[in-house]
Amino acid sequence: MKSNQKLKVAIIGSGNIGTDLLIKIMRSELLECTYFVGRNFSSPGISKASSMGIRVSDQSIDAIVREPDCCDLIFDATSAKDATYHWSILKPLGKIVIDMTPAKLGIMCIPAVNLEDALKEQNINMVTCGGQASSPIAYVIGQFVKDIEYVEVVSSIASRSAGPATRINLDEYIETTEAAVKKFSEAKETKAILNLNPAVPCVDMQTTIFARTTQPDMDALKKEINKMVAKIAGYVPGYSLLVEPIYEHGRIAVLVKVQGLGDYLPKFAGNLDIINCAAIEVAEAYAKKLAVKNSVVHH
């Protein structure tokens, strides 16, 4: 694909998530960031974007309203509350929205599990960092153990990787992660727990997936989980299995680790990286789908 055929995307929200997304988009052969929108010209994100030659605005959603043709797809990296308001404006404009907040407005998407379904929708929710790390493993366990009663996911992240929005949205993080794990594992009940560890040097993101069940064929389960881990690592390079599934104390436990690419935040911030890598995967898949569609039209 030539560069002028790249899918035009805009980012609303100039915090850590938005800025890291921008750096990833700069590397993409399928995406082009045409507008980087925040609320404050002096924010580090806007400065960074300007320094990379990206067009910026401090007018938030109004910037998009004034120029709706600036892009086809928008990453909303604001907050659950703001994303809800933005969607009321972007929906009638016909924009594809990839929602990075836990607002749960559209289809919850884990690319390794339901990318195709998500591409049919106009609003795609990227769940949470813990949801991206845990749901695909929970999905494998749910496929493997029928009628599973209870799945629980616990994530630990470095304190320094959790900005003010993450902290204030802790309850929404938990609710959205629980909803995703329930959807993908089909367990009757789910629970999500988040720990912020301030240790220095900063800890990598780790997620543990527990399932309360009788003991399944652990060797067969290991194989399936390894396949899933490889699939996720295809779009989240820092995703790896930390401890192979074990059965202990009436529960299955699987531990995964997520290191970041070190784009905007350091490598320990795997939590930021995994949700952004997943979002880029969705946007690129959408760009490919659109390119195919357009080429059909042109012929």
Place this chain on the structure above:
Amino acid sequence: MKKKVLISDPTLRDGNHAVAHQLSAKQIESYSIAAEAAKIPIVEVGHGNGLGASSLQVGLAAISDREMLETARKHLVHSKLGIHVIPGFATINKDLKIAIEIGVDLVRVASHCTEADLTQRHISFAREKGKEVYGVLMMSHLASPELLVEEAQKMESYGAEAIIIMDSAGAYLPSDVTERIEALVNALSIPVGFHGHNNLGFAIGNSTAAIDAGATIIDATARGFGAGAGNTQLEVLVAVLDKLGFETGIDFYKLLDASDLAEKEIMKIVPTISSTSIVSGLSGVFSAFNKPVERISKLYGVDSRDVFFELGRRKIIAGQEDLIIEVASNLSKYPQKVK
């Protein structure tokens, strides 16, 4: 006039750690009745890690939060019903609203000692509902006095009406407590309290050091019933405070009766400073890790003491029980003498 110390009794909360969160409604009922009779000012009830913490991660509770709190509520009239709430485990919608509806009196919102901003919404919510609210800084040995002051000030600004620092690992010596409590008392305009664990045998000594440094709230439990080596032993503390000339408002004979009853009715074993607990205190690891560490070390065939020291080296916080699996698994693959 005698100086006052406010006693908060988490026998039915921290004690739940000692029985893998299996306290029954019957046990909660009988101790609540005894605590009320002894005029214990605050009785804290719940899963060991507080509201919404029943989990595979920390341990599934025998009964629901609702049943625990409703049972205690029935029998606590003059004694206040307190809860421990850790954001990250408990959410406002799923957990805190129910507790408030049941009629808890005191909401103690806790975070790891460096993460006070996680408590903002829970503290504000409970205050808006007209509840008395304390801020609790857990694993406080992992922060310097200066940092503890900053975090406590955040909680005060959110609306906390007192700050409790927890020696969750039982790692403090009295001089550590003095330094921290003095710094907090000087910097805050709200009361300061201390919650001790006895891993290194200093629970009572640390509590009196806290009082000498200006603390006015102390947590203590019957027979020290609590995580690891147990908490500050309540009946001993009350006796010591009496000797030191402090007033607690507690009926001493009835308190002794309540402790005897607790030993008989709710404890499988009275807490002692086991070898594991000494290692837990020395390594600065959350006291409640002793049961899972022993179990998982056995599974991987590694020395539980090495697991503790490695967890301590990695500064694992309360709530990170899943990492015991990783540490034990690593030690089994790459054996090393950690201490």
